Amino acid sequence: MKNDIVIKVENLTKRYGEILAVDHISFEVKEGEVFGFLGPNGAGKTSTIRMLTGLSKPTGGNASILGFDINSQILQIKKHIGVVPEISNLYDELSAMDNLIFMAQLYGVPREERLKRAEELLKIFKLYERKDSPFRTFSRGMKRALTIAASLIHNPKILFLDEPTVGLDVVAARSLRNLISNLRHQGITIFLTTHYLEEADLLCDRVAILVKGKILTIDTPLNLKTKTDRKTLEEAFMKITGLEPEILAIEKGR
Amino acid sequence: MWRDNLRGIFYIALKDIKTYYLKPPAISWGIVFPITWILAFYLRNPGDFKELVPGLIAMTILFSTTSAEAVVINFELRLGTLERLLLAPISIGGIFLGKVLGGVIFGFLMTTIVTIISVIVLKLHPSIPYLILIILPSLFLFSSFGALLCVMVKEVFEAQTLLNLPRFLMIFLSGVIYPVSKMPSALQYFAYILPLTYTVAGLKQSFSGNPDRTLFLYAFVLILFLFLFIFPAIKLLSKKFE
Numbered sequence: 001m002k003n004d005i006v007i008k009v010e011n012l013t014k015r016y017g018e019i020l021a022v023d024h025i026s027f028e029v030k031e032g033e034v035f036g037f038l039g040p041n042g043a044g045k046t047s048t049i050r051m052l053t054g055l056s057k058p059t060g061g062n063a064s065i066l067g068f069d070i071n072s073q074i075l076q077i078k079k080h081i082g083v084v085p086e087i088s089n090l091y092d093e094l095s096a097m098d099n100l101i102f103m104a105q106l107y108g109v110p111r112e113e114r115l116k117r118a119e120e121l122l123k124i125f126k127l128y129e130r131k132d133s134p135f136r137t138f139s140r141g142m143k144r145a146l147t148i149a150a151s152l153i154h155n156p157k158i159l160f161l162d163e164p165t166v167g168l169d170v171v172a173a174r175s176l177r178n179l180i181s182n183l184r185h186q187g188i189t190i191f192l193t194t195h196y197l198e199e200a201d202l203l204c205d206r207v208a209i210l211v212k213g214k215i216l217t218i219d220t221p222l223n224l225k226t227k228t229d230r231k232t233l234e235e236a237f238m239k240i241t242g243l244e245p246e247i248l249a250i251e252k253g254r
Numbered sequence: 255m256w257r258d259n260l261r262g263i264f265y266i267a268l269k270d271i272k273t274y275y276l277k278p279p280a281i282s283w284g285i286v287f288p289i290t291w292i293l294a295f296y297l298r299n300p301g302d303f304k305e306l307v308p309g310l311i312a313m314t315i316l317f318s319t320t321s322a323e324a325v326v327i328n329f330e331l332r333l334g335t336l337e338r339l340l341l342a343p344i345s346i347g348g349i350f351l352g353k354v355l356g357g358v359i360f361g362f363l364m365t366t367i368v369t370i371i372s373v374i375v376l377k378l379h380p381s382i383p384y385l386i387l388i389i390l391p392s393l394f395l396f397s398s399f400g401a402l403l404c405v406m407v408k409e410v411f412e413a414q415t416l417l418n419l420p421r422f423l424m425i426f427l428s429g430v431i432y433p434v435s436k437m438p439s440a441l442q443y444f445a446y447i448l449p450l451t452y453t454v455a456g457l458k459q460s461f462s463g464n465p466d467r468t469l470f471l472y473a474f475v476l477i478l479f480l481f482l483f484i485f486p487a488i489k490l491l492s493k494k495f496e
Contacts, residue, residue, distance in 0.1 A: 054340070055495060056495060075255055075345065076255075078343040083341045085338075087334050089333065089337060090335070091273060091335055093273045102269055105261070105265040106265055106266075107343065108343070
């Protein structure tokens, strides 16, 4: 991990009508870091990713990625980032290979490198044997893996992963976590949203805890556990978010 | 940046042709429907068939460009694949134009087939440059029209329903079958606010053997209609991502 800042967010805000989904958040992500964005459902994790990746416009504040402004230079940013949305959204009718080639074409991967890169990714993600099968025939775990492969086709510097293991069985989730871990060793900066705290504890260098659109704290998982005097990140999360009494009450009621 | 957009437009169009257009429903709506329709009128009065050719070509342009175009954007919005496109370094306008170009290329193929068969079988002698001058803007215009209707609604079936009203109005009132000049004057005024009227009129001139300058006016009006459809459509599509 280096000390260069690749994502800088200042007072970023998103409002949907009366609802304030993201409330003036600020944070920085360093190059090569795995940064976890944690929070319960509706905390504003996906809204933040959508703004940072150009899928929606901020209501206020600003952010820059690799020095490019998200409001005015979003196309420059898109060339250097890969995004894995919460729902795997490649083309059902296209084969695994055709999906990757199409993505390579969109990102301007040179013609002579497209096939080589697609084959390489299919092998890394253990999908090469199914390269000619349509996306719709894949299991949920395979769809997830191919969506990640598609987001890496142009060798991005930063990878945004929105709830990457949601809905996956234990084996598929474990295999995906290993893949994410390998990406980190390749020097790719990873911005990860999850509500699986064990996953964040395993993968992330630092985490931000987000509740109702606001960041409550940013630190390493170890520091959060130490500061709150809790054994696991999940317990630390409960303490920080104020959900601990609620959980205790539920447990007492059993 | 414009290079990224141009590349995106091209590959989105190619992908759409492969995944949506070269499929039986698009082909049947794009080519079989206009031919069946015109054949029905031919059987009624075989002597006038040459007169129906411009209408047949106009209908092929209308149906081949709009049939799939009116559903693909909403279909992809629903599946999340449109969002996938938006993650790539392409503007919303670029994505929209890619979708429109898919319809244009498919429409061009269908129209070319129908035109060549008509010309050979009926021994017609159209002016090719004038034909292109009318066909090209018409293809872009009706593909944009289909896409505009698509982004105006939320559901795929709503777009198809919304599309059928203007399509059938245009078949009856744009001179495809019955000449606009023979319609009651109130309907004639109405006909001139329908873009297909200018396509049919331009095509008739191209086949007349003696086209005059009004053909350029028709082409100009078609381009005006194109802008009238394309800008609001891009604006509406952008709103879906706000």
